[in-house]
Amino acid sequence: MVQSIDGVGTKTIIARKLKKFDTIGVDLLSACSNDILVMGARPLTFLDYIANDRLKPEVIEKIVSGMVIACKDLGVSLVGGETAEMPDTYLPGEHDLVGVITGLVDKEKIITGEKISPGDVVLGLPSSGLHTNGYSLARKLFFEIGEYDVNDTIPKLEKSVGLTLLEPHINYTNHVFALLDTGIDVKGIAHITGGGLIENIPRILPNGVGVDIQKTSWPVLPVFDVMQSLGNVDENEMFRAFNMGIGIVFIVSPNDVKAVQDILKDLTTVYRIGSTISGSRKLIMG
Numbered sequence: 001m002v003q004s005i006d007g008v009g010t011k012t013i014i015a016r017k018l019k020k021f022d023t024i025g026v027d028l029l030s031a032c033s034n035d036i037l038v039m040g041a042r043p044l045t046f047l048d049y050i051a052n053d054r055l056k057p058e059v060i061e062k063i064v065s066g067m068v069i070a071c072k073d074l075g076v077s078l079v080g081g082e083t084a085e086m087p088d089t090y091l092p093g094e095h096d097l098v099g100v101i102t103g104l105v106d107k108e109k110i111i112t113g114e115k116i117s118p119g120d121v122v123l124g125l126p127s128s129g130l131h132t133n134g135y136s137l138a139r140k141l142f143f144e145i146g147e148y149d150v151n152d153t154i155p156k157l158e159k160s161v162g163l164t165l166l167e168p169h170i171n172y173t174n175h176v177f178a179l180l181d182t183g184i185d186v187k188g189i190a191h192i193t194g195g196g197l198i199e200n201i202p203r204i205l206p207n208g209v210g211v212d213i214q215k216t217s218w219p220v221l222p223v224f225d226v227m228q229s230l231g232n233v234d235e236n237e238m239f240r241a242f243n244m245g246i247g248i249v250f251i252v253s254p255n256d257v258k259a260v261q262d263i264l265k266d267l268t269t270v271y272r273i274g275s276t277i278s279g280s281r282k283l284i285m286g
Contacts, residue, residue: 002041002105006031007098010135011166016093017150018162021059024097025067029076030169031132031193032101034248037176038189038204040111041103046071048081049098053090055083063097074173076101109180113188113204113251120187120251122201122211122274123260125175127247129167129223133194134242138165138227146230156222164223172248178263179250188251192243199240201249202281210279214286218271221245239285251276 008027015024025048033043048067050060060083071078090096130138142148142161150162157164172191179186188204201211224245228238238244252260261270277284 002036002039002103003100004032004035005098005100006035007096008132010139011132012095012097013139014135014150014162014165016095018166020166021062022066023166023168025063026070027132027169028097028099029067029070030171032099033074033171033173034191036101036103037172038111038191039105040109040180041105042177043074043076043101043103043173045077045079045102047079047100049084050081051084051086051090051096053087053092053094055085070171074171111186111189114206115187116206116209116251116276118209118276118278119254120276121254121257121272122213122276123250123252123257124218124246124271124273125172125248125268126218127192127243127245128170129221130165131169131243131247137241141227141230154226156226170247175264175267178267179260182263184252184256184259184263186250186252190249192246192248196239196242196244197246198283202283205281207281208278210277210282210284211274212277212284212286213274217273218245246273
């Protein structure tokens with residue numbers, strides 16, 4: 001049994017500004033699910049906690065309805081939840097969302113990263129945007145430095161600023177089990193959350209193994225280019241604060257790369273973004 005607890009951070013502020021709450025529950029399930037997928041665990045049950053200053057049933061209904069749809073799509077049971085009304089704790093209109101997920105994996109099939117060795121290949125699957133990390137910096141860049149409103153449009157972005165930031169977090173459950181159920185030996189999986197590629201990939205590496213990532217090997221989403229331009233943000237900080245277009249990473253042997261690409265071709269593009277090298281559990285960006 002594998003369990004994890006997570007939230008959606010200040011992405012809820014974007015939902016409040018847009019008065020659009022039907023996708024934030026989807027984000028919550030994805031953030032939690034992806035965190036246990038890295039061990040090869042299949043999500044089974046989900047619990048939610050929603051706190052705010054004053055209970056507004058219509059808002060709670062929107063949040064939970066999105067959660068329900070996402071759970072049904074993945075075969076996850078939403079077994080319960082809790083709402084808390086705390087007017088002296090939260091600012092008017094603010095919400096805090098927390099989810100607890102439980103999954104199962106056979107003990108002998110747990111993905112630990114211990115089999116990763118120099119010469120393995122790092123594959124990345126695209127993200128849909130910021131997912132659920134980096135929103136404090138993103139809000140500063142768009143709303144303070146750029147002085148944009150959530151309803152403003154920017155030529156480089158297909159949607160308004162608000163809708164771009166509210167783009168739902170991709171749930172990679174189907175992607176992961178498309179590989180595992182067909183016997184692909186996935187040696188390591190990293191969910192690219194806070195800390196970006198720089199911090200999340202080294203966490204799954206065994207001693208004596210580093211990783212070399214080629215930052216030009218996948219297309220960076222326009223939202224990241226816009227933010228970097230708005231604040232003249234250092235590239236290293238961008239790669240540490242945001243996922244930069246890669247939502248989850250698989251590490252496999254070179255012989256399995258084509259099989260992974262073939263299996264996932266109807267679900268997503270698979271980018272070959274780097275390789276493992278002899279080193280000290282650090283990431284080199286080339």
